[in-house]
Amino acid sequence: MNIIKTTISFFALVIFSSLMLSKIQANNIEKIQLIDHDYYINDLKLQDFDGNYYFLRDKRAKFYIINLWASWCAPCIKEMGSLNSLQKKFADIVVITISEDNEIEAAQNFFKKNNYVHLEKYYDFNKAFISKIKIRGLPTTFIADEKYKIFAKVEGAIDWDSKEFIDWLYSN
Secondary structure (H helix, E strand, C coil), rough: CCCHHHHHHHHHHHHHHHHHHHHHHHHHHCCCCEEEEEEEEECEEEEECCCCCCEEEHHCEHHHHHHECCCCCHHHHHHHHHHHHHHHHHHCCCEEEECCCCCCCHHHHHHHHCCCCCEEEEHHHHHHHHHHHCCCCCCCEEEEEEECCEEEEEECCCCCCHHHHHHHHHHH
């Protein structure tokens, strides 16, 4: 009788864990908000950590992931590894991180400490970028297509290199 109870408990735990895991993964996709108005970012001016300017239109990709983050933001830190992994795995995706830290040194130190070498790193000097858009908080990430049209955004952290997100991205 004890073996039956143990077996039932084990299977109940496995089923519960599977349901919870699928719910966590589903939450990644549920956080994606589709944007139906035409908002193009080909003129987006990026400034690297040295103060050099670049335009997004000079970069070619199938998708652009533009992540606004800060080194003091726990959800930002949590998702940065998956953004780095996404960029490493997919050459047709450009992951752009834009630090909203008050001091550039905080962002620079964060990247040095964590060795996220696959990400493009920019800094929002004088908060010029974030002053043009409205966001509720960090992290906020915009997803644009090869024509530089933003078609989705994510408020909060998700697992960017998950199979669910990759499947969703390439189906949109």
